[in-house]
Amino acid sequence: MYKKKPSYIFIGTYEVAGFYKNLTKGFHILGHDCDFLTYQSNPFNYAGETKTNILVRIIKYLNFVNSRNTSKSFIFFNNTIILFTQLCFFLYSLMKYDIFIFGYGKTLIFKNLDLPVLHFFNKKIISILSHGSEARPPYTNGVVLSPQNKFLSNSYLVNSTLRKKKLVNYHFKYADIIVGAPYTNHAFSPSKFINSLSLGIPCDFDEKPNSKVKISNRVRVLHSPSNPIAKGTEIIKLVINKLILKGYEIDFILIKNKANSVVVDEIQKCDFVVDQIYSDTPMAGLATEAAWYGKPTVVGGYKLKELKDFVRDSMWPPVISCHPDSIEASIEKLIICNDYRLDMGMKAKYFVQNKWSAPKVAERYLRLIKNDIPKHWWVEPSSVCYVHGGGVSFSSIKKVITNLIDTYGIDALQLSHHPDLEKAFYKVKSN
Numbered sequence: 001m002y003k004k005k006p007s008y009i010f011i012g013t014y015e016v017a018g019f020y021k022n023l024t025k026g027f028h029i030l031g032h033d034c035d036f037l038t039y040q041s042n043p044f045n046y047a048g049e050t051k052t053n054i055l056v057r058i059i060k061y062l063n064f065v066n067s068r069n070t071s072k073s074f075i076f077f078n079n080t081i082i083l084f085t086q087l088c089f090f091l092y093s094l095m096k097y098d099i100f101i102f103g104y105g106k107t108l109i110f111k112n113l114d115l116p117v118l119h120f121f122n123k124k125i126i127s128i129l130s131h132g133s134e135a136r137p138p139y140t141n142g143v144v145l146s147p148q149n150k151f152l153s154n155s156y157l158v159n160s161t162l163r164k165k166k167l168v169n170y171h172f173k174y175a176d177i178i179v180g181a182p183y184t185n186h187a188f189s190p191s192k193f194i195n196s197l198s199l200g201i202p203c204d205f206d207e208k209p210n211s212k213v214k215i216s217n218r219v220r221v222l223h224s225p226s227n228p229i230a231k232g233t234e235i236i237k238l239v240i241n242k243l244i245l246k247g248y249e250i251d252f253i254l255i256k257n258k259a260n261s262v263v264v265d266e267i268q269k270c271d272f273v274v275d276q277i278y279s280d281t282p283m284a285g286l287a288t289e290a291a292w293y294g295k296p297t298v299v300g301g302y303k304l305k306e307l308k309d310f311v312r313d314s315m316w317p318p319v320i321s322c323h324p325d326s327i328e329a330s331i332e333k334l335i336i337c338n339d340y341r342l343d344m345g346m347k348a349k350y351f352v353q354n355k356w357s358a359p360k361v362a363e364r365y366l367r368l369i370k371n372d373i374p375k376h377w378w379v380e381p382s383s384v385c386y387v388h389g390g391g392v393s394f395s396s397i398k399k400v401i402t403n404l405i406d407t408y409g410i411d412a413l414q415l416s417h418h419p420d421l422e423k424a425f426y427k428v429k430s431n
Helices: 019-029 053-066 072-096 116-119 154-174 235-244 260-269 287-292 305-309 322-335 338-354 358-369 394-408 419-430
Strands: 007-015 034-038 099-103 126-129 175-182 193-196 218-225 249-256 271-278 299-300 320-324
Touching: 007 019, 019 034, 019 099, 019 358, 053 072, 072 116, 072 320, 116 126, 116 154, 116 305, 126 260, 126 358, 154 394, 218 287, 218 322, 235 249, 235 322, 249 299, 249 320, 249 338, 260 287, 299 322, 305 320, 305 394, 322 338, 394 419
Parallel strands: 007 034, 007 099, 099 126, 126 175, 175 193, 218 249, 218 271, 271 299, 299 320
Antiparallel strands: none
């Protein structure tokens, strides 16, 4: 039986663009006891972990040491110590926490071995698989299909697809609730899941006045890709150069591999943000942060207009979304129309500070914990037939799908449970 106020909530063991830090803040604002801990240091310094734990500090240190070594025997030895330490922390957590919210398919123990045990002890488990690569099919994932992926081959895609499907099914089997994104989670989900767009991205950023005042009349455009290939950075640069050749005065700011504080500083100085070209969601992490500071964002993607059908109008983020082929026109409009740019920025700011504020999103997660779930939050995966993926052009997906099916057959896609989607992918190969 659910207690009206959970005695303790655990959030971890992974961070994505400040999502879990802000969700934790939301629970705290609402008066709920909640701990947020991660097993790895965040490369963008989002921080926000609520407490220290000697076991977690050991795990984090050993993970850091592993990242600096290439010796297989050394890493194996380290991983053995990490596993033992994870088991100890798991036993501690089992006694302390009632609710577990896990992100990005990561739990307390290697390979999520703790999920069946938590399930056995009737712990409430919410698994958030909506960030992208943790659930998206590898053959539609721009991060996987990157030319820089030295392992990329048809056999690699087949094996990684099977592993991805097993991971998703495993979480569905043992978690009480799965939070997913319609265009990311529809492929492998065996049953309905909660639409992440109905919950929102928790926002609670430090709004410090920027000491540097803009003195130039040039339009300042920011692009800060976490993965330049998947975000379409080279194409964005070409588009900006074309617009400069047209005569527009543009300062293009490109930030890569910098701390979040640097990105925030540039967001406050820019006129607008260009997030990415091949997105399968309207407002991801960077666009959310830009909105908090009143800056509009251009987001390219396939079928984003159709994605609106899966969420109520009041929860659709006000971004400048467009087809990848229309990215230049969308950027140009923001450069030309100052009033439009300011209006979209203010709408975005109002949306995230009211609809997606940390306590508002935490309230919705509390409804998941209480099983007080509106029907329109659910997504039936069979109702989604999206083949365009994320972080990659559709022309590239066509080539990959054709090679996979020609070499291994349609079963390589692991979509027999979703016949309509399987047929749609076969048509991609045929066209």
